[in-house]
Every structure is written in structure tokens, then in C-alpha cells.
Amino acid sequence: MARRVPWLAGAGAAPFLVVVVVTVAVAAVPAWGRFVVEKSSVRVLSPEHIRGHHDAAIGNFGVPDYGGTLTGVVIYPDKKATGCTEFETKFKSKSRRPVILLLDRGGCYFALKSWNAQQAGAAAVLIGDNVDEQLLTMDTPDESPETEYIDKINIPSALVNRAFGESLKKVAEKQEEEVVVKLDWRESMPHPDERVEYEFWTNSNDECGPRCDEQMDFVRSFRGHAQILERGGYTLFTPHYITWYCPEAFKLTQQCKSQCINHGRYCAPDPEQDFGEGYEGKDVVVENLRQLCVHRVANDSGRAWAWWDYVMDYKIRCSMKEKKYTKGCAEDVVKALGLPLDKVQECMGDPEADTDNAVLAKEQEDQIGRGSRGDVTILPTLVINNVQYRGKLDRTAVLKAVCAGFKEGTEPRVCLSHDIETNECLHRNGGCWRDEKTNVTACKDTYRGRLCECPAVNGVQYEGDGYIGCKAVGPGRCTLNNGGCWSETRGQQTFSACSDTALTGCRCPPGFQGDGHKCEDLDECKEKLACTCPDCHCKNTWGNYECKCKGNQLYIRGEDICIANSMSRFGWFITILVASCVVGVGISGYVFYKYRLRSYMDSEIMAIMSQYMPLDNQHNENQPLRQHDSEA
Known part of the structure; x- marks a missing residue:
């Protein structure tokens, strides 16, 4: 049964449950209390032959780095391996990595071992069990003048089982190569949702x-x-x-x-x-x-x-x-x-x-x-x-x-906030993608570290792997750094390879050539793409061209031809005469149309009235009959 270990770390100490009770008479705690051991993961990174994952019971003192990790070098002291007395020197690793001090169980309080290790420069403490048993939680002793150090412990500590502790000791004692381990508290605290x-x-x-x-x-x-x-x-x-x-x-x-x-x-x-x-x-x-x-x-x-x-x-x-x-x-x-x-x-x-x-x-x-x-x-x-x-x-x-x-x-x-976590995005952008022009970044700071995810900025979504690149997609993408496409302005003219009608991609506009990320002016004159008629003279401009015809001719761009632009006086007379005739015919036709329309309407009105209003001769023929009827 998982249980809390008593304050003394010596072998053979009997475990018990601490209950706030003054008298035995007023005690009703279940006889078989259940104490759950909270564990973190210890991963051996090197040397190769002992690599692997192991459990470690988190100590109930110090500061476990919930949500974080610590990679360091395991050092097993030559002397005072129990850590019950102060160490005479500071521990340092050859690679200048943080020191994780490995100590033996027994002889004194667990908390005292951690305090002495902290004083000697350790970043964390692993205590190897001296008996074969299930992992248990190292607790703090009662506070007293002799245990004032408890509140000063700021490093994490954990108990590892006997077999794992012995394997670490053997390699660390040889000092042939550093024993590098990673303490991982990221999954020690469940994090299922947003609350x-x-x-x-x-x-x-x-x-x-x-x-x-x-x-x-x-x-x-x-x-x-x-x-x-x-x-x-x-x-x-x-x-x-x-x-x-x-x-x-x-x-x-x-x-x-x-x-x-x-x-x-x-x-x-x-x-x-x-x-x-x-x-x-x-x-x-x-x-x-x-x-x-x-x-x-x-x-x-x-x-x-x-x-x-x-x-x-x-x-x-x-x-x-x-x-x-x-x-x-x-x-x-x-x-x-x-x-x-x-x-x-x-x-x-x-x-x-x-x-x-x-x-x-x-x-x-x-x-x-x-x-x-x-x-x-x-x-x-x-x-x-x-x-x-x-x-x-x-x-x-x-x-x-x-x-x-x-x-x-x-x-x-x-x-x-900076006092409880390190913003990894501040160092080299966390290794994620960033647009230098707009400072849009795929690096997102979280409590457990950084995430490289293409962002959404001002309603515009970026897509990509978050590491090598991100591209804006969807409507409105051209408003953010021109969608990552080429754009250039000269004078009052601006050309862009980003189109609001296209949800993705870059395409050089008409008059330019390139891949959309770099566009160069297309010389339509040199490439014989326009103004190719015999009487044409072509002049290239930025993003366009100008075409002029010889003499007084007019250039028709759609047909890429020149047509005559001169007329004689007789030609002008004929043109005016024809135009006058056309106008006269139009006016006459309109007058005739109005006359015919009016005649048609009059005839229709008369037909309707004849059905409901008898003519005068009909009225006179019927009048004597109505008088005769009235005399009778």
C-alpha cells in the first residue's frame, strides 16, 4: 500500500498517518488510511547502458518544479553520502550542468539531507532507498528550533527505489563519464482542460x-x-x-x-x-x-x-x-x-x-x-x-x-510572469519561424515551454509547420505584409503579387515576371509581346508600355494595329450630312410614333365607352316608350 514515510529517514522506522487528534477517545480515522504517492519521471540520458525511465516519489518539502524539467549531472559524494552533516565543498559538474546530488537513505531527516545538499550547490536531490519496497513520500519533521531550515529549502527532492539508486551509484563512483539525467515534472500535475x-x-x-x-x-x-x-x-x-x-x-x-x-x-x-x-x-x-x-x-x-x-x-x-x-x-x-x-x-x-x-x-x-x-x-x-x-x-x-x-x-x-516561468520565445525566438518585417511569430509561450504554431493575426490565419515557415492564407491576407508576396511602389504606382481573389499563393501582376516573391518589369517591346505592327513604335515603361503610330494614325491596343486618323473637308461634310440625316430621321420617326399611339388610344377609349353609354339616337327612340309606361 502506498504510504507516507515518517519524518525520520532511518531504516526500519514504522510508517504512520499523522492525524490532528488530542485524545484517543475522540478519534475516528479509518484504520486503513490510503495515502497516494505522487511521482515524477526520471530519465537517464547517459551513459548508454543505463538509459531509461524511472519513477521517483516527490518529497513533501522544497519546491517541486511542477510543469517543468531539470537536466543535470548525478554526483555521488565520496564522503558523507547520507548527507546528514554539512558538506565541506561545493559540488560542480565537469560540463557545468546543474548538479543532482545522489544521497543514501538513513541517519537523519530527509529534509535535512536536502538542506545540506542545497547548501553545497545542488539543484536537486535524489535519495536512494536502502530497502526493497514500494516508493513512499518523504515528509517533513515537526517544526522546531532544530528544523528551522525546512522553510529555506528551495530545491526539489525525490526518493528512488533501491535498485535504481544502486545502478546510479556504481556509474557515478567510477567517474569515467558523467551520468546525465532529466527530472520531468510536466505530467506530475494533471492538466486536462482550461480550468x-x-x-x-x-x-x-x-x-x-x-x-x-x-x-x-x-x-x-x-x-x-x-x-x-x-x-x-x-x-x-x-x-x-x-x-x-x-x-x-x-x-x-x-x-x-x-x-x-x-x-x-x-x-x-x-x-x-x-x-x-x-x-x-x-x-x-x-x-x-x-x-x-x-x-x-x-x-x-x-x-x-x-x-x-x-x-x-x-x-x-x-x-x-x-x-x-x-x-x-x-x-x-x-x-x-x-x-x-x-x-x-x-x-x-x-x-x-x-x-x-x-x-x-x-x-x-x-x-x-x-x-x-x-x-x-x-x-x-x-x-x-x-x-x-x-x-x-x-x-x-x-x-x-x-x-x-x-x-x-x-x-x-x-x-x-517572469518570476515563475522562463519565456523561451525571448531567446532566438524559441527556434520557431518569425517574419522579420512584421515581427509575426509562430512561437507561443506556455507554462510548460514554447510551442511553434503558425498564428492568427488580425483575423488572418497563417499555415505551415511553425518551424521553417508560415504563410498567410484566406481573405485579407494581403493586408499583412502583402501576404508574404512581392510589392513595390514607384511614384504614384504600386504593384503587388498578392491578389485578394486568390486565397493562397503569389503571382506577379501583368507587366511583370517572376515567382511572386520577386517580380521584375517585363519589357514588352524587347520580347515582341505588343506594339508589333509595321507602323508602330514601342516604348517600355515600368509595369506597362507605350505604343505610338507613324504620322497621325491611331493605335488600337486590343488589335495591336494602327488606323488612319486624317479626313478631308469633303469627308467632314459628308460625315456631318449623314449625321444630320440620321438625326432628322430619328425625330420624324418619334413624331410619327407619338401620333399613331394617340390615334390607337382614342379608338380604344371610344370602343369602351360605346359598351356602357348608348348613343343619342338610341336614347330618343326609347323615350316615348318610357313615357307611355309612366302614363299607364
Whole structure:
């Protein structure tokens, strides 16, 4: 079963799960906890006979380079191979590559080995196991004056199995050739899509020693980044709080009554570890519940990031040290942030009720590991994309891990700042294609490195391999550096080999010759392509030609011929006479047309009227009959 290793790195130390419990009576942690070991890949590049890929368990201290890689030379020290005491010299490789120090397990804390290696110039540490077993996670010891170095460790470390460690030692000890390995953390953090989902398992108690101080320092330093990511929709953050239940046989004891709510269902340790003094564990559970509900209510109102403000303000205004860790103080903070207090109270329910609390019941359920995530057993614990974060709870280190969780190329701007990643496009354009004239580049900076992909600029798409070349395609391509085609202007004239009607390619315009990327004026006169008639005189111009005819003749370009341009006075007279006749005939025809049209319309009108209006003689013949009818 994969498990967390205890703080002492000596052989034979029994593994255990660290649980925040004060008394045995108030403990309800599963007997068979499941702890998942997060691994990175170690690839041996040389020498040839030991090349290959190997797993390495990421240490839970230092700064694992999530999303990155490190290539270096393995050095195994002649003396002090356990790394439990300071090294007298700095380690350097012959090739000036970074040093990855290989150390033996045993004798002292894992973290101390890494600290001494960092002091000696190592860029990373590999610790070879001294027993044949499954890989396990190297954890940090309890903070004390003797372990102040823990927060100063800034290099990554990993545990490798015994067989792999021994093979590295044998080659490194011979010193015949350098052992070059590549540590790869790019796939250590899942990055399935454009949003990162992460959880922070924490505690509202501010009097639990170095662990509580570490949590609040992290909240204070990371709050700005967290809120930027949340406001932009880049992340989905959820806070969590560990509780446990009191066994049935102990529900009536003073321990359970002081440390639990809802009749022993949800418990937390007494802050002072003294049931008769100060605050009680149930006070912590109630505030944990309130902070969960603050997040739920804030999230429902579209202000999920307000949780960070509440936790920070509560720490400042409602400290246990100042005896202000109270319900009244908490509600004042809720009101100050503009959150609806009634909804927060409704979410919390009744801590005195002998029934399950829906919010806390869900927390206990989420505490159990599922899928790729192990059980949450210690505080603080950070889970990113359902993988437990390894390393110290540091602002920059955590931000690197969160940024590694984005799908490549979708990282927000905060992930591409120079203090957490190197922009590879700044050095020789990352080896990608670039148009020197327009500075359009195929190099795209991502958190995991650069991508060479032909870009889309101002709605115009470039196509190509991204390395050797990219070409603009589609409508509008001629507006960007003339589509990569030839273009030249002389005076008021501009000619281009890029055509808006062609979606791809370059073609020299009429009057020029070339491949479209370079066009030269075509001498139509020299090539006998125009102005070839006997009476023509050809003169070449830039992109065109001029043709003149002898005497007073006119040049017809379409026919490439010259025609006479002179007329005698008689010819002009005849021309005018003919034109006058044509005009006269036209006018006469128009007058005749109008006359015929008018006659036709009159006859039609008369025909219509005769059907509805009798003529006068018909009217007179019928009149006596109508009179006779009336006399009768």
C-alpha cells in the first residue's frame, strides 16, 4: 500500500498517518488510511547502458518544479553520502550542468539531507532507498528550533527505489563519464482542460503552533493570486475543514462534550489541550462550519473569492490570542463584507441539534480519498486537480503547481510572469519561424515551454509547420505584409503579387515576371509581346508600355494595329450630312410614333365607352316608350 514515510529517514522506522487528534477517545480515522504517492519521471540520458525511465516519489518539502524539467549531472559524494552533516565543498559538474546530488537513505531527516545538499550547490536531490519496497513520500519533521531550515529549502527532492539508486551509484563512483539525467515534472500535475480545480484543507484555529502559522501565512500571501484567478473564471476553489466523530461509548464524556457539536458527530481538538481553560474544540468546529458557509453563500452570490477576505479579516479581528474568537466578532466580519448573515446562519443550522449537519457530513465524506487522491489526514493539505500537492506551502511554489494544471496554451497571464516561468520565445525566438518585417511569430509561450504554431493575426490565419515557415492564407491576407508576396511602389504606382481573389499563393501582376516573391518589369517591346505592327513604335515603361503610330494614325491596343486618323473637308461634310440625316430621321420617326399611339388610344377609349353609354339616337327612340309606361 502506498504510504507516507515518517519524518525520520532511518531504516526500519514504522510508517504512520499523522492525524490532528488530542485524545484517543475522540478519534475516528479509518484504520486503513490510503495515502497516494505522487511521482515524477526520471530519465537517464547517459551513459548508454543505463538509459531509461524511472519513477521517483516527490518529497513533501522544497519546491517541486511542477510543469517543468531539470537536466543535470548525478554526483555521488565520496564522503558523507547520507548527507546528514554539512558538506565541506561545493559540488560542480565537469560540463557545468546543474548538479543532482545522489544521497543514501538513513541517519537523519530527509529534509535535512536536502538542506545540506542545497547548501553545497545542488539543484536537486535524489535519495536512494536502502530497502526493497514500494516508493513512499518523504515528509517533513515537526517544526522546531532544530528544523528551522525546512522553510529555506528551495530545491526539489525525490526518493528512488533501491535498485535504481544502486545502478546510479556504481556509474557515478567510477567517474569515467558523467551520468546525465532529466527530472520531468510536466505530467506530475494533471492538466486536462482550461480550468484548474483546487482545494485547501485548513483550520480556523489560530493557536495550533507552526502549522496554523503556515496556513495563515499562505492565505495572506496567496490571496491576491487566488482572487485574480477566481474572478477571471480560471479556477474553481473549494475550502475544506477536517473533523471527526466521537465514538458512541464516549459521547457523554467531558472530552466529547467540549470538543464536539451535534451530539458527538463533528469534533475538533481543544485549542489549549486543556478542557478547563480557554476555548473549546466545539468552538473551532462551529467557526469551521461558519467559514464553509461563508464560501457557499459567497459562491451563490457570484463572489466566491470573498472567502479569502473573510478568513484574513477574521484572523486579524477575531484572534484567539486576543480573546475575540467569538460568534459576535465573526458575524461582524460577515456584515462588513456585505454577505447576507441570515443565509450564512441558515446554512450553519443548529450545532446543538441531535441530527446530521449536511455541510459537515459532506466534509467528512470528502476527507476520504477517491480515485487518484489519497485520504486527507493532516493540515494543511492542498489538492490540485484531484492530486495532493507536494512541497512547502509557499506562494510562488503553489502558483507554479496551479499553473501546471492548465491545459497547455490556456494559462492566464499571471502564470506567464517572469518570476515563475522562463519565456523561451525571448531567446532566438524559441527556434520557431518569425517574419522579420512584421515581427509575426509562430512561437507561443506556455507554462510548460514554447510551442511553434503558425498564428492568427488580425483575423488572418497563417499555415505551415511553425518551424521553417508560415504563410498567410484566406481573405485579407494581403493586408499583412502583402501576404508574404512581392510589392513595390514607384511614384504614384504600386504593384503587388498578392491578389485578394486568390486565397493562397503569389503571382506577379501583368507587366511583370517572376515567382511572386520577386517580380521584375517585363519589357514588352524587347520580347515582341505588343506594339508589333509595321507602323508602330514601342516604348517600355515600368509595369506597362507605350505604343505610338507613324504620322497621325491611331493605335488600337486590343488589335495591336494602327488606323488612319486624317479626313478631308469633303469627308467632314459628308460625315456631318449623314449625321444630320440620321438625326432628322430619328425625330420624324418619334413624331410619327407619338401620333399613331394617340390615334390607337382614342379608338380604344371610344370602343369602351360605346359598351356602357348608348348613343343619342338610341336614347330618343326609347323615350316615348318610357313615357307611355309612366302614363299607364
